[in-house]
């Protein structure tokens with residue numbers, strides 16, 4: 001059987017790579033509209049034509065590749081505004097403490113001092129919290145950036161049968177651990193790409209000699 005044949009209908013005529021279906025249906029290709037216009041009422045594509053709007057965008061959405069790794073900083077405008085607010089509140093408290101210096105205003109002095117101490121001591125605490133958050137985001141980014149090329153390879157290897165509305169990975173193209181006779185529902189396609197990519201990347205990190213040996217005593 002042809003490795004590119006759909007596992008369900010065993011035909012190749014409606015099989016295309018996920019990449020080309022996505023490219024054609026995500027609105028990036030200008031020739032798509034013309035091609036669809038030319039096949040009105042002619043064969044299998046006619047069904048796609050009648051539901052042009054939602055059908056096509058849904059399909060492209062379900063075939064979206066894993067997003068490219070994007071470095072996010074913990075230090076955004078909101079965080080800067082928060083630190084500015086803490087400093088302003090601390091200064092207001094300090095101002096209250098320094099400006100109320102007569103005996104009759106001792107209560108106001110105490111309040112000003114308490115406010116200043118509270119907000120100024122929140123600054124280093126917030127700083128440490130955002131430092132931790134920044135490290136967490138960095139680790140997330142590095143972990144994802146390490147597996148993303150594998151996920152993209154998996155995505156590029158996927159084939160779609162437009163007749164059966166499912167995806168599969170030709171066994172002679174990529175070893176995914178998924179039964180090549182199983183047609184993956186398109187709703188599960190993106191999760192499957194992420195899962196398979198993670199699994200392949202993990203297997204590649206473990207030296208072959210250690211793959212199936214249970215961990216021994218540590219001493």
Ligand SMILES: [Zn+2]
Nearest residue numbers: 006009161164
């Ligand atoms: Zn099929």
